[in-house]
Structure formats: C-alpha cells, structure tokens
Amino acid sequence: MKSQIIAQYDSPHQFEPLMPQESKMGPLLERASDLTRAAAKLAAPTSPVAHRELRALLRSMNSYYTNRIEGEHTRPVEIERALAHDFSSDADISRRQRLAVAHIQTEQACEQALVSGQLVQSGPGLGLYSARAILHLHDLLFQGLTHQDLILSDGHSVLIPGEFRKRQVAIGRHEAPAHEAIPAFVERWAQSYAGVRKGEASIVAAAASHHRLAWMHPFADGNGRVSRLHTHLLMHSMGLTSGLWSPLRGFARTEDRYRALLQGADEHRRGDLDGRGNLSEAGLIGWIDYTIEMCIDQVEFMGEQLNIQGMQDRIRACLMFEENARKSGVRKEALIALHYLFASQEELGRAEFKAMTGLGDRVATQTLSALLKQGFLATDAPYGKVRFAIPSHALRFYFPALWPEAEKDQALVEVELRGDDEPDGAATTCPSG
Structure with a gap:
C-alpha cells in the first residue's frame, strides 16, 4: 500500500x-x-x-x-x-x-x-x-x-x-x-x-x-x-x-x-x-x-x-612556464625549495630558502622577491619566514581540474591584461575528479 x-x-x-x-x-x-x-x-x-x-x-x-x-x-x-x-x-x-x-x-x-x-x-x-x-x-x-x-x-x-x-x-x-x-x-x-x-x-x-x-x-x-x-x-x-x-x-x-x-x-x-x-x-x-x-x-x-612526487613534476612545469613564457622573474632553481615547503608544510627562513636554490645571493634574493610578488610564497611579516602558497595563475599546474572554472577565468584575465587573443601555455591533461 x-x-x-x-x-x-x-x-x-x-x-x-x-x-x-x-x-x-x-x-x-x-x-x-x-x-x-x-x-x-x-x-x-x-x-x-x-x-x-x-x-x-x-x-x-x-x-x-x-x-x-x-x-x-x-x-x-x-x-x-x-x-x-x-x-x-x-x-x-x-x-x-x-x-x-x-x-x-x-x-x-x-x-x-x-x-x-x-x-x-x-x-x-x-x-x-x-x-x-x-x-x-x-x-x-x-x-x-x-x-x-x-x-x-x-x-x-x-x-x-x-x-x-x-x-x-x-x-x-x-x-x-x-x-x-x-x-x-x-x-x-x-x-x-x-x-x-x-x-x-x-x-x-x-x-x-x-x-x-x-x-x-x-x-x-x-x-x-x-x-x-x-x-x-x-x-x-x-x-x-x-x-x-x-x-x-x-x-x-x-x-x-x-x-x-x-x-x-x-x-x-x-x-x-x-x-x-x-x-x-x-x-x-x-x-x-x-x-x-x-x-x-x-x-x-x-x-x-596531493601526491608528493606528482606535485614535484607540476611545480617544475609551472616554474618553467613562469621563467620562459611569463618571464615573471621566477626561476626554475626554486623547485627544490618550493617542493620542500609543499611536502613538509613547514615554513623556512629566507636565508634557508635562498640557500636551497643553489643560486648566488643576489640572484637568489631576486628570485625570492619574485616568488613572493607572484604569490608562490606567503609570509606573515616583511622579513618573516615563508611558506608554500598557491597563486591563481598556478592553479592549472599545481592542482589540474580541481577548479576548472577558476583556471579558465584566470586564463581570460591574463589575456585581458596582455591584450592577446589566446591564453598562454598548452592545455594540461587533467584527472576527471
């Protein structure tokens, strides 16, 4: 019934x-x-x-x-x-x-x-x-x-x-x-x-x-x-x-x-x-x-x-894009330090971070400044320790398909800023999630 x-x-x-x-x-x-x-x-x-x-x-x-x-x-x-x-x-x-x-x-x-x-x-x-x-x-x-x-x-x-x-x-x-x-x-x-x-x-x-x-x-x-x-x-x-x-x-x-x-x-x-x-x-x-x-x-x-090895590969791809396509001042030598921050989820003193890049002090300082400016690092004080961060323009590399609408939106923003017709960078292969 x-x-x-x-x-x-x-x-x-x-x-x-x-x-x-x-x-x-x-x-x-x-x-x-x-x-x-x-x-x-x-x-x-x-x-x-x-x-x-x-x-x-x-x-x-x-x-x-x-x-x-x-x-x-x-x-x-x-x-x-x-x-x-x-x-x-x-x-x-x-x-x-x-x-x-x-x-x-x-x-x-x-x-x-x-x-x-x-x-x-x-x-x-x-x-x-x-x-x-x-x-x-x-x-x-x-x-x-x-x-x-x-x-x-x-x-x-x-x-x-x-x-x-x-x-x-x-x-x-x-x-x-x-x-x-x-x-x-x-x-x-x-x-x-x-x-x-x-x-x-x-x-x-x-x-x-x-x-x-x-x-x-x-x-x-x-x-x-x-x-x-x-x-x-x-x-x-x-x-x-x-x-x-x-x-x-x-x-x-x-x-x-x-x-x-x-x-x-x-x-x-x-x-x-x-x-x-x-x-x-x-x-x-x-x-x-x-x-x-x-x-x-x-x-x-x-x-x-969040797979640690997979993230290393994605950080590497992102840094190569930053250095060769965006020319933002970010360098590929930051890979080891950035991956360490992601894997450990700890903070590093600025001197420690620069040392991990293997760059000379002046270039390492410029690279650190670029990473902070571009949002790859976060800090709570002007000269404080730094931690792993996720700028919106890196989302498609770091966490592909996590938030596809944000990836697309950021690509459009970059096009608007440059006045180009097409977004930079090749499409990434994304898990379905």
Whole structure:
C-alpha cells in the first residue's frame, strides 16, 4: 500500500523515515567505512596547521560551487577581488560577491568553532543538530547582505537572516511543511540525528539529515546553502575532511544527479516494500548512497592532487612556464625549495630558502622577491619566514581540474591584461575528479 498523499505537512511523523531500517543499513555502513579509511589515508601526513593556503583556496571554491547550484555564483576572479575588499560597481555582481565572501567567512568561522569546542556535532556546546545551529548558519550566511540584496523573488518580501520562514512555500512538486510547524519538525530532526551512534552510522545520518533539512525548507531562502554547509561541517566535525575536501564540489559537479536524488527522496512511500514511514525509504537510501559516493570521490581526487612526487613534476612545469613564457622573474632553481615547503608544510627562513636554490645571493634574493610578488610564497611579516602558497595563475599546474572554472577565468584575465587573443601555455591533461 502506498502512503497517503498529504495536503499539508503539519506533524513531524509525516517526514519519517529519518534513517533506513537496520536491515537496509549494511551496504551503507560498508560505504561509510570506505569513506572513513580513505579520509584517514588522506589526512595521515597532515598536521593541524598544514596546507593553510590550500584550505583558503578550497573555501573560495566551496563558496563558488554552492552558490552555482543556486544560480547565484560569480566569477572566481571576482571572489578573489571581493576578498581584497574590491567589489564591483554592478549591483548584481556585488551582491553575488557578498554572498561568496559570507560563505567563505562562515565556513572558516564554524570550522574554527568546531576546533575550539564552541560548535560540536553533539553533546555540550552548540550542537550541529539543533535549531540554534541552523539558525546561526543562516544568520552568518546572510547577515552581511544589504536590504536590497535580501528582497526575495516576489519583489517585496524580505529575507530575515537567522529566522524561520513565516509563509507557505512549494519547491517544484514538493509542498514544504506548514510554517507554524517548522519548530516541531526541526526539533524532531535534531533529536533523531543527534542520537545516532558514532562511527559509520553517523556518516549515514549526516547524509540523511541533509535531505530532511532541505525537505523541511525552514527558511524563506538559503535552504540549499544551509543544508550543504551543514553537511560539510558534520563531515569536518567527524575528523573526515582535514580541511582538504568537501562534498560541495561533488554536489555541484554532479548537479543533475544531486537534484534528481533529492527529489527522489521527497517522494511518498511507493508500497509495502518501501519502508514504514510516509516518505520513500528507497528514495532516502538512494540519496544517502549518492552522498557517500560523492564524498569518497572527492577524497580520492584530492589524494591524487596531493601526491608528493606528482606535485614535484607540476611545480617544475609551472616554474618553467613562469621563467620562459611569463618571464615573471621566477626561476626554475626554486623547485627544490618550493617542493620542500609543499611536502613538509613547514615554513623556512629566507636565508634557508635562498640557500636551497643553489643560486648566488643576489640572484637568489631576486628570485625570492619574485616568488613572493607572484604569490608562490606567503609570509606573515616583511622579513618573516615563508611558506608554500598557491597563486591563481598556478592553479592549472599545481592542482589540474580541481577548479576548472577558476583556471579558465584566470586564463581570460591574463589575456585581458596582455591584450592577446589566446591564453598562454598548452592545455594540461587533467584527472576527471
């Protein structure tokens, strides 16, 4: 027997099941175990402060991709400019820039709160599975926008950051719960998922909770972004990401599947073999399996990107391009020192760095200055130690196919600066990721 079609959702039992039955959990737990092992392998050589510059890049990428799913993204170069407080004079572009920066800042602040214990998966502190947490995320994502930015698509309603919606909404074929019932639905959602045992089951719960949070559609706008960031933070809270990957990239790069499987989990139960709740258990399982698959895919992709030997070859190619094509003052003799900084994720004193180039002092100093100017090195003080950094124009060499849109955007910027018709450099062969 199919479940009853409900005209309006007004009671939390109507969005059961929140988790698959135990008899259906086996394959999902196995996939979650695969994710745990892959994530541990990726994180093994990483110290808590390692890959600082890469993490900053990934936050920008996550922001780009989550906003792209909503059709509210801006060019990667415009995100970079906004982070330097350079906003477009075009009202729509500047709004998108503010959305991008807000996501970057929120992701960073929440990850830091997880480290400090102010934000937790469950237990003492502000639990991720709570109404307060999702209201807080929504507030952080949208509080920096102007009043004009917050006007909704109907032209007169205004989004209030950090507040549940006060009106009825429909998303495609899905009629969201009555707005008066949202607190009760959220409380049921929070209690159910916070109570799941730790380990592989908590990964399954994180995937399931993403759909059920999006299904509730608790806000007038921003539900997808809150749901995706919430899932990212759950994975981070479990120690799975190490700041080196996110499901957001996977969702955006398989957007058709992402939307189709979310919609599939919205469906009503199809018969007696489709669980015991009102909504389709098969649809929920399909969504969970996809989410874990996306996570594994991202972990494996980043494992390839961070391969130490492979990176040496990519740094070499980049330095040759800088020296021979861009003529930026960067020299190929910096290879050993740059690769050491990448492999060790440590900092080097400037004298040590120059010595590793094997160049004379004057030329080594010029090379170091060029590396800093071009963004290949970062430092916290005028004469301080230096660390590995990732300039946007080196992205296509260092991490090919990580963020293809940013690679293309940077090539266009270089063309604009030179006034050429074609970007410099041969196309790189990229893993699919």
